[in-house]
Amino acid sequence: MSLVKTTIQTSDKPLGRDDLARLVARDIKPGSFVNLGIGQPTLVSNYLQPEQDITLHTENGMLGMGPEATGEQIDGDLINAGKIPVTELPGASYFHHADSFAIMRGGHLDICVLGAFQVSATGDLANWHTGAPDAIPAVGGAMDLATGAKDVFVMMTLLTRDGASKLVDTCTYPLTGVGCVTRVYTDKAVFLTGPDGVQVRETFGCTLEELQAMVPVPLTAAPAVEP
Amino acid sequence: MLKFIDTVGEAVAGIRDGSTVMIGGFGNAGQPFELIDALLDCGATDLTVVNNNAGQGDQGLALLIKEGRVKKMICSFPRQSDSWHFDAKYKAGQIELELVPQGNLAERIRAAGAGIGGFFTPTGYGTMLAEGKETRIIDGRGQVFETPIHADVALIKALKADGKGNLVYRKTARNFGPIMAAAAKHTIAQVSEIVPTGGLDPENIVTPGIYVNSIVRVAPAAGARTTEQVA
Numbered sequence: 051m052s053l054v055k056t057t058i059q060t061s062d063k064p065l066g067r068d069d070l071a072r073l074v075a076r077d078i079k080p081g082s083f084v085n086l087g088i089g090q091p092t093l094v095s096n097y098l099q100p101e102q103d104i105t106l107h108t109e110n111g112m113l114g115m116g117p118e119a120t121g122e123q124i125d126g127d128l129i130n131a132g133k134i135p136v137t138e139l140p141g142a143s144y145f146h147h148a149d150s151f152a153i154m155r156g157g158h159l160d161i162c163v164l165g166a167f168q169v170s171a172t173g174d175l176a177n178w179h180t181g182a183p184d185a186i187p188a189v190g191g192a193m194d195l196a197t198g199a200k201d202v203f204v205m206m207t208l209l210t211r212d213g214a215s216k217l218v219d220t221c222t223y224p225l226t227g228v229g230c231v232t233r234v235y236t237d238k239a240v241f242l243t244g245p246d247g248v249q250v251r252e253t254f255g256c257t258l259e260e261l262q263a264m265v266p267v268p269l270t271a272a273p274a275v276e277p
Numbered sequence: 278m279l280k281f282i283d284t285v286g287e288a289v290a291g292i293r294d295g296s297t298v299m300i301g302g303f304g305n306a307g308q309p310f311e312l313i314d315a316l317l318d319c320g321a322t323d324l325t326v327v328n329n330n331a332g333q334g335d336q337g338l339a340l341l342i343k344e345g346r347v348k349k350m351i352c353s354f355p356r357q358s359d360s361w362h363f364d365a366k367y368k369a370g371q372i373e374l375e376l377v378p379q380g381n382l383a384e385r386i387r388a389a390g391a392g393i394g395g396f397f398t399p400t401g402y403g404t405m406l407a408e409g410k411e412t413r414i415i416d417g418r419g420q421v422f423e424t425p426i427h428a429d430v431a432l433i434k435a436l437k438a439d440g441k442g443n444l445v446y447r448k449t450a451r452n453f454g455p456i457m458a459a460a461a462k463h464t465i466a467q468v469s470e471i472v473p474t475g476g477l478d479p480e481n482i483v484t485p486g487i488y489v490n491s492i493v494r495v496a497p498a499a500g501a502r503t504t505e506q507v508a
Contacts, residue, residue, distance in 0.1 A: 109379065110303040110449045125502055126306060127450040133304035144448055146455040146483070147303070147329075148387035151380035155400060179405075186367055187376050188356035189406065194380030197399040228403035228419070 390459025442486025
């Protein structure tokens with residue numbers, strides 16, 4: 051385990067939300083079937099290029115979801131998981147809820163992109179419930195996405211407002227899934243998580259050493275750049 | 278025996294106190310508002326309601342909850358920015374909540390309609406929503422045993438019915454309708470249009486009429502679109 055290769059710093063400042071969304075979009079392989087979670091992950095759709103030929107899935111029963119609907123396009127029968135009116139693209143399909151979740155749970159989606167409260171060093175995900183006694187729990191499709199997609203990408207800020215790392219040794223918030231996260235895109239670095247520990251693919255506005263000082267789990271530089 | 282009923286009030290008149298009622302819809306898409314309003318008017322209480330959410334704003338399911346007619350919600354996502362009636366009842370300890378991951382909710386409903394006694398799934402394994410449930414390692418993955426959700430009545434919304442009770446839906450308003458229709462002992466569908474038998478292409482029917490007991494036509498709200506996805 052050596053903290054070398056400062057060359058993995060690919061930006062001299064932390065990435066903003068849109069830059070991060072652009073990076074995630076670029077990393078999605080052409081032809082993929084993808085589900086984008088509510089919130090920050092939705093931004094990724096703004097940066098997918100037509101030549102990537104990405105098909106978006108929405109949990110409420112559609113493949114081939116297009117951009118958010120505006121004006122005359124708004125149709126109450128055509129919404130996304132966040133209940134926002136959307137559009138359909140040529141080649142879209144509709145199906146009932148059990149089929150829609152079979153698409154997730156059966157391992158047919160290539161990638162889902164989710165937000166998170168915490169991710170552990172072994173890829174455990176916590177993103178549905180703070181566990182606070184007065185909080186009303188709501189899970190939606192988070193657990194199905196986390197366990198069903200071939201790859202689970204997380205987008206989040208690395209640190210909480212109080213400066214605590216959200217990449218942790220063990221999640222303290224209630225879990226969404228065990229060992230399910232494969233990549234974590236943050237404003238300060240891209241992490242690859244898995245049984246071999248946490249590898250850093252690239253950093254933004256900090257060196258690997260500076261990053262290590264913020265994160266309570268051992269980091270190594272990823273061996274090779276993968277797209 | 279399939280019945281075509283003139284009013285939503287007559288359609289829900291047989292729903293008894295203590296029933297388990299599935300209500301279709303995801304958000305407002307596919308939610309059978311007129312049937313829910315009729316359920317409110319008919320006075321049935323002590324209900325267990327199965328829906329993805331727990332009511333929004335001051336309409337439909339939210340009002341049923343506000344009026345204290347729902348003793349238990351089985352749903353995946355009760356907490357929304359406008360779910361204040363559920364929130365108040367829940368915090369006051371006046372409503373029971375069975376929180377179910379959305380895919381488990383859909384598959385448990387499907388299982389009920391398909392005569393399946395239960396299934397193992399990785400969803401929820403290792404989380405608090407699997408506490409107390411049977412687990413197994415299958416193909417190297419931890420999995421949780423889940424049981425079917427049956428209902429006495431399903432209230433669903435479709436676009437069109439024909440004379441045999443076959444249904445077609447519209448876009449993402451389809452959502453839970455087809456699986457709830459199969460899971461309930463008695464399924465009541467509100468539709469925008471009833472066409473003669475033979476008026477729907479058999480290749481495009483989504484819910485076969487065998488799953489449907491009662492049909493009531495409800496004129497679509499002003500401004501609602503009614504074009505079919507498939508011709």
